[in-house]
Amino acid sequence: MSFVIAQITDTHLALTKPFFRDNFAVAAAALRASKPDLVVNTGDVSVNGADLREDLVAAKEMHDALGLPWIAIPGNHDIGDTQETARKQPIDETRRARWLDVFGPDYWMRDVPGWRLLGINAQLLASDLTAAAGQAKFVADAVAGLGGRQLALFLHKPLFIETSDDNEMSGHLLTPRARAELTAALNGVKPRVTCCGHLHEYRERHFDGVRHIWAPATAFTLADWFIPTHGGEHIVGYVELTLEADGSFVSRLVQPEGLQPLDLADFPDAYGDVRQIKAAMDARKAELAAAK
Numbered sequence: 686m687s688f689v690i691a692q693i694t695d696t697h698l699a700l701t702k703p704f705f706r707d708n709f710a711v712a713a714a715a716l717r718a719s720k721p722d723l724v725v726n727t728g729d730v731s732v733n734g735a736d737l738r739e740d741l742v743a744a745k746e747m748h749d750a751l752g753l754p755w756i757a758i759p760g761n762h763d764i765g766d767t768q769e770t771a772r773k774q775p776i777d778e779t780r781r782a783r784w785l786d787v788f789g790p791d792y793w794m795r796d797v798p799g800w801r802l803l804g805i806n807a808q809l810l811a812s813d814l815t816a817a818a819g820q821a822k823f824v825a826d827a828v829a830g831l832g833g834r835q836l837a838l839f840l841h842k843p844l845f846i847e848t849s850d851d852n853e854m855s856g857h858l859l860t861p862r863a864r865a866e867l868t869a870a871l872n873g874v875k876p877r878v879t880c881c882g883h884l885h886e887y888r889e890r891h892f893d894g895v896r897h898i899w900a901p902a903t904a905f906t907l908a909d910w911f912i913p914t915h916g917g918e919h920i921v922g923y924v925e926l927t928l929e930a931d932g933s934f935v936s937r938l939v940q941p942e943g944l945q946p947l948d949l950a951d952f953p954d955a956y957g958d959v960r961q962i963k964a965a966m967d968a969r970k971a972e973l974a975a976a977k
């Protein structure tokens with residue numbers, strides 16, 4: 686028996702900043718037509734849930750309106766960013782409490798035939814929140830109890846860009862400390878597949894026996910001059926995963942007709958002027974490199 690997951694990500698929804706709602710509506714229609722067993726949103730569900738409860742509530746209501754089973758994990762724009770790299774909006778207790786109140790758990794597990802689905806809060810890794818230890822124990826318990834199941838890991842940020850000893854310190858991927866914490870919690874167990882979003886770049890690669898899927902954003906794409914791609918593509922869409930009870934799986938890119946390849950640079954009211962954001966990001970990167 687197959688279990689079909691639609692992995693959507695980076696929907697960036699809000700009532701007062703409705704720029705990306707039409708793309709969500711297109712994706713929602715495609716999802717309602719294809720009726721996956723589960724929709725998983727791998728974060729940045731909202732425009733600014735890190736500061737605004739109403740953005741989280743709006744995003745939650747739009748997911749409820751799908752009329753399909755769905756679950757989400759938080760992205761940096763929903764719950765705050767990794768403390769080590771955040772220029773602003775680091776994850777903290779207040780932000781996390783807001784997510785828990787509106788969306789429920791920020792890490793979770795689901796068992797389906799032949800597989801264990803494990804969703805984690807990537808921004809909680811390498812943080813000073815007490816829940817970081819709770820999440821690590823949850824992951825350790827989840828892998829200890831795998832039995833014969835395959836593990837599918839969902840998190841907002843890529844584990845690494847090229848190799849698992851990638852030491853880039855930036856908000857783009859797990860920091861070395863965050864990755865080390867996750868690796869320790871996994872205790873030598875390798876997921877069969879990892880599914881993330883965040884970079885708004887579609888890329889699928891096999892590395893060391895693990896398939897790493899970077900799903901494209903539903904909301905918008907990014908210009909190459911703003912954030913260069915890492916061997917993938919700046920496109921919009923989502924990924925459909927079909928998990929088989931024997932542990933095999935297939936993935937495919939879905940690009941529903943009508944989904945617009947919106948460029949964040951054309952929506953300065955969403956996050957500000959992209960050229961200024963890039964300048965700030967470059968300055969922060971230099972700061973982090975100097976601090977190493």
Ligand SMILES: [Fe+2]
Pocket residue numbers: 695728729760883884885902
């Ligand atoms: Fe995003």
Ligand SMILES: [Fe+2]
Pocket residue numbers: 728729760761762841882883884
């Ligand atoms: Fe993100």
